[in-house]
Amino acid sequence: MTNDLLGRHRAVLPDWLALYYEDPIEITHGEGRHVWDAEGNRYLDFFGGILTTMTAHALPEVTKAVSEQAGRIIHSSTLYLNRPMVELAERIAQLSGIPNARVFFTTSGTEANDTALLLATSYRRSNTILAMRNSYHGRSFSSVGITGNRGWSPTSLSPLQTLYVHGGVRTRGPYASLSDADFITACVEDLIDLLGHTRAPAALIAEPIQGVGGFTSPPDGLYAAFREVLRERGILWIADEVQTGWGRTGEHFWGWQAHGQNGPPDIMTFAKGIGNGMSIGGVVARSEIMNCLDSNSISTFGGTQITMAAGLANLNYLLEHDLQGNSRRVGGMLIERIRSAAAQVPAVREVRGRGLMIGIEITRPGTDEADPKAAAAVLEAAREGGLLIGKGGGHNTSSLRVAPPLSLSVAEAEEGAAILENALRSIQ
Structure with missing residues (x-):
């Protein structure tokens, strides 16, 4: 068979x-x-x-929520008010730590990162993106264009100019022998030097722990140090929490919190675990960034009622059972x-x-x-x-x-x- x-x-x-x-x-x-x-x-x-x-x-709580919602309505698109979508967005906005947050739902982490790139490049009027070496951000045309892992980037063609930054892998590369403090200093100096040779980028996108890259990560505080450099230049920070979010790392609810000394990211993406198998992804961003698009947009399947019901039940279970x-x-x-x-x-x-x-x-x-x-x-x-x-x-x-x-x-x-x-x- x-x-x-x-x-x-x-x-x-x-x-x-x-x-x-x-x-x-x-x-x-x-x-x-x-x-x-x-x-x-x-x-x-x-x-x-x-x-x-x-x-x-x-999980009984999730399967029950899916079954009950399926008996009412499965889908209507974002053209109509959607109570489960609003309720889950409220919870995620509050949990994100991003002030005055807005939430947009997608069907996958790839689509979430694609949306984050659209927002950042539109807001900053720049198509230059900083990404980490050894990174992975999805399989769409734009997300493979910023993926720093050769095995998962099948084309060099891209609508974006991508510049790759040191730091995502602690125990390999030219700075591997340094202490954590010196490693961070060297990576920051490299970032500053790189920025001196390019037009102002729209954003840095980074996984707090690189997922497809083999669960590698920098020392805690690296992205906080990067954030200080970026903020001085108006460059946005996108935290890709597709694999690290919802408490998986144990020490923090979000992976970025290990680097949060200079505040939360400007944009955060999520997916995978929140649906416990249902297709949920999304983007959280400050309102002025999320609202910067000057044309119409919808999501046919992002935020559909049945996936939102699953996400709400799953998030409740996750929090209630610590x-x-x-x-x-x-x-x-x-x-x-x-x-x-x-x-x-x-x-x-x-x-x-x-x-x-x-x-x-x-x-x-x-x-x-x-x-x-x-x-x-x-x-x-x-x-x-x-x-x-x-x-x-x-x-x-x-x-x-x-x-x-x-x-x-x-x-x-x-x-x-x-x-x-x-x-x-x-x-x-």
Whole structure:
């Protein structure tokens, strides 16, 4: 049955639409932190549909909200008043920390980042964008044009002039050997030098923790230091919270808060986890930025009633059950457990991250040379053991990504860590 579906997939879908595993699996249903495939195999899910099933599979509160809303009306577009959309926008505006915030809903993180670029370039009357090396911001024409990860940017053509900034990866590059304070100083000096050689950019867009890049991040405070330089020049700061938002990092509700000494971003994008699997993305911005467009615009599917109902129920559950705190507590234990196991595996260059957002970089032992085949072997071994994880990284996708639903229990974290330890040992 699976082989038949695989053949049909290959016959009608693009070759570049990648599938995990030598023998791809079809996930048929899920519950809590577990999913099942078409052959009846049960897996502990440590990737959540690429960080999207943020709370739990088949969460009763969300499925009930979706079912009840579907029985009333599913969709009407943004041309009509929409109570669930207004209610979720009110909650997100308040939680964002951005003063006098306005919220616009989209259907994905790609579309959210595309909208943020439209706002920033229109507001600043500039098509120059600063982006981080090793970054990823989506698959639209404009968002691949600012993606600093070669493996996910299929064209050099772009409507934007993009300039790439140092700092998104702490342990690689020309400043890796510096202390955190000196690393930040060097990156700021590089930014200032870069700005002296270009027309005034519209904005800097940055992921507080780079998701597809392998869960890499700078020292806390780097973007606050960048913000000071940008603000002096009127350049906007866009925080891409598509993967870091809603408490996943444990220490903060938003990833930008680790760099918030100079205030919140001018624009923030979000998606993935807020819908717990439903298609929700969006942009939050100061009102004068959001309102700067001088032509009509709508979103046919952004903010549709059924997704907004899911988002409201999911956000309520997240806050009422302190899943940010759970991410901090269980994630802290999990990362230490993984580090302990990885210390015995020479191919593991680094275990990094915070909360339930953990990256494991695989290289050829004793070197900084990426080993994508070994990383793929760990992915396969973990699946054989009953654990689903992800891949990423800017160096030939040699990093493993661990990002379970935020309701993960201690027992499940221990179970997953044990499977992952065996998978890592299998490549020695």
